Amino acid sequence: MDVEASVREVVGRQGRDATRLLQILIALQDRLDWLPPAAITAVAAELGLPRARVEGVAGFYSLLHGTPAGRYRIRFSDNITDRMQGSEALRKRLCHLLWTECGKTSEDGLVSIGTTSCTGMGDQGPALLVNGRAVTRLDAARIERIAELVRGGVPLDDWPAEFFRVEEGIRRRGPLLGTPFEPGSALRAAIARGRTGWGEEMARSGLRGRGGAGFATATKWQACRDAPGADKVVVCNADEGEPGTFKDRVLLAHEAERVFEGMTLAAWATGARTGFVYLRGEYRFVLDALQAVLARRRAVGLLGMGILGEAGFDFDIEIHLGAGAYVCGEETALLESLEGRRGTPRIRPPFPVTHGYLGRPTVVNNVETLALATWIALEGGAAFAATGTPRSTGTKLLSVSGDCARPGVYEFPFGVTVAEVLEECGALDTLAVQVGGASGVTLAGHEFGRRIAFEDVPSAGAFMVFDGRRDPFEIAHAFVEFFAHESCGFCTPCRIGTTLLKNDLDKLARGVGGKVDLANIEWINRLLRNASHCGLGSSAPNPVEDGLAKFRPAWERRLRSLEFEPAFDLDAALGPARRMTGRSDPGAHLDREESSQ
Ligand SMILES: Cc1cc2nc3c(=O)[nH]c(=O)nc-3n(C[C@H](O)[C@H](O)[C@H](O)COP(=O)(O)O)c2cc1C
Ligand code: SF4
Incomplete structure (x- = not known):
């Protein structure tokens, strides 16, 4: 099928809906292996969008390819814990076996090998993604086998199943993970309390959001309920891009009923009719299972019109895939992405509870927050608040x-x-x-x-x-690389600041840093913290500030001198020219400077 025909079919399947642009591009890449310019042009024409808008979205997400990528697109997870488990050596080995350079596509178009940020498999790494599918527990033998499979052109469905096995990974169960859950039971309990009573129960629980900011969930739901506007929205934030985090993966894979029921409980509290799960592209391996759970819930009246026979309680859930952008975990960037745009964080206020998805009142909650709501509905807010600390x-x-x-x-x-x-x-x-x-x-x-x-x-x-x-310096260095890579580029302090910070740490890592670089780093940190548009930029200095405050000797060991050291090594740069001209005097450039005076 040619490119235009593929575009027509994919766009048609997605209802010719421009808010589904990211989903359209993901589906097209699945067919074409990459997004050729002709596909971008055709998508723009089919959706009636400016071509620049479509190209801008395609270029934003790291799992989308605007240049030819291999039929096998391999991305090694590049979190610090993957590195500690030897991922760099394994990647180099695979590149060697497949005669490919890291970051490039092989000349025959068979394979491209690169890196991506943490894939959420920190408990079973090192890990990689191949055409979006996670391969865990990499070791030398697995890498050799992958090279053979790629060389043989073996379809992914015929690769050994154990390569793609993602273990459950639960080590300690408490009230949430340790209590059996019957789908519908939490909803029945909440409906019995009435919408207001259910909101009060949530307030009694003191539940605070588990996505990072810790905002009171009951307050958020109430604000959305009180906001003017019809067709409110509940969004489950399943972007989980923070390096080293994978607990939402476990909930989605093993407690999906709880997560969807939690979303439906949020709908009962707020009056929302529309729900979305924003699922990070790296967790695509749970997509089919999640769709099956949704279908089951629809079949038994836990989703759809008149849920559990309650007139006017109408709510359904749709899953949207992300495509590799950490910033899309930030709730307003997520909403932009959900509307088919680049994941650029919005200016707040207004907040999503009044102006969220397509301007409608919207609750955005983390996966774990929503799962916990089911426990509260069943056991009560006071029982929930009896565990943990008062705050x-x-x-x-x-x-x-x-x-x-x-x-x-x-x-x-x-x-x-x-x-x-x-x-x-x-x-x-x-x-x-x-x-x-x-x-x-x-x-x-x-x-x-x-x-x-x-x-x-x-x-x-x-x-x-x-x-x-x-080495504590290496830990901070890895995180600074992560922020520089993930900065969305929208605001100058973060776009430039994260790169300057990375350059300075690179310089220290090369052993050519001086004390002046530490002063420089402190200045950049202040800029990032005070002038960034969103939480990504303002938290980027955290690992550096903590590293300098708590592990300073590890940083100072990296300093070549206490004075200024240029990052540019003139002698090293002149080396090739000296070799070509047969000159071996290391001070050649100084002679020339002196003779020109
Ligand atoms: C850069 C950045 C990334 C974020 N990533 C996530 C994420 O992956 N998952 C998440 O639930 N919240 C994430 N958040 C927090 C969300 O913006 C938001 O506070 C959260 O989804 C609200 O849900 P909660 O109240 O249940 O915690 C992120 C925030 C920032 C600034
Ligand atoms: S702080 Fe960084 S991630 Fe946030 S908007 Fe600015 S450039 Fe984008």
Whole structure:
């Protein structure tokens, strides 16, 4: 089928709806392996959009390809924990076996190999994505086999199934993960309380959002309910792009009924009729199973018109895929993406609860927040608030990875100490823990008595462990690379600041930094923190500031001198010319300077 015919068919299947532009581009790439200019032109024509708009969206998402990509598109997860497990050597080995350079497509168009940010498999890495499908537990033997399969042109469906196996990964069950759940039971309990009574029960629970900011969920729902406007919207934020976080993956794969029921409970509280799950592209492997759960719920009256026989309780859920952009986890960027645009964060206020998806009142909640609402509906707000701390009620799922014997997902009551988590996951000789991902906090040994709670160490879920073999400078360096890569480029302080920060840390890593670079880094940090448009830019300095404050000797070891050191090494740059001309005097350029005076 030619490009235009493919476009016509895909656009038609998506209802010729411009808000579905990202979904259209993802579906087209599935067919064509990349998005050729002719496809962009045809999509623009079919949807009646300016071509620049379609091209702008296609160019925004890292899992979409605007240049020819291989029939096998391989992306190694490039989180610090993947690196610690040897992902760089494995990637180089695969490049060598397939005669391909990293970041390029092989000349025969068979394969392209590159990296991507954390794929959410920190408990079973190193990992990669091949044509969007996750391969876990990479080792030398698996890499050799993958090279053979690619060389043989074997379709992915015929690859060994165990390559694609994503283990459950639950290590500690609490009230959420440990209580069996009967679909519909939480909804029946909430309906029995009435919409207002259910809102009051949520308020009693003290539940705060588990996506990072910790906003009171009942307050958010009430604000959406009170906002003028019909057809309110509930969005489940399943973008989970924070490096080292994978607890939403576990909920989506094993507790989908709870998550969808939580969304429906939010609809009951707010009066919403429309629901979306924004599922990160890296978790596409759960898509079919999620669709099957939705179909089952529709069939038994838990979605659709008149849910559970309640007249006027109409709500349904649609799943939209992301395509590799960490910033789309930020709720307003997510809404832009959901409307078929680049994931550029909006100016707030107005907030989504009054002006969200297509300007309608919208609740955006994290997967875990929504799953917890089912527990509250069944057991009551007071029972929920009896666990945790007064300001951080209930339990928290932690995604534990890195240097420990038992990585995986742990459900702990809020208020658990870092030391208790370390003991339970079998961590020894721990040097540092990164709580909350790249944008979180780096804790040193003297802080392991601190508590995971909004009032002490907040966390969206990541808990990365680093033992005495690790270099704290390298940890911060990896996170700074992540931010520079993920900056959406919309505002100058972050677009330039994250790159300047990366350049400075690169310079220190090359061993040519001086004390002036540390002063420079502090200046850039202030710029990022104070002038960035969204939370990505303002939290980018976190790992650097923590690293400098808590592990300064590791940074100072990187300094060549206490004075200014240029990043540019003139002697090294002149090396090839000297070799070509046969001149071996290292001061050749100085002679020339002197002779021109
Ligand atoms: C750069 C950035 C990335 C974010 N990524 C996520 C994410 O992947 N998942 C999530 O639930 N919230 C994420 N958030 C927070 C959301 O903006 C929002 O606060 C959250 O989805 C609200 O849900 P909650 O109240 O249930 O926590 C992110 C925020 C920022 C600034
Ligand atoms: S702070 Fe960074 S990610 Fe946020 S809008 Fe600005 S450029 Fe984009």
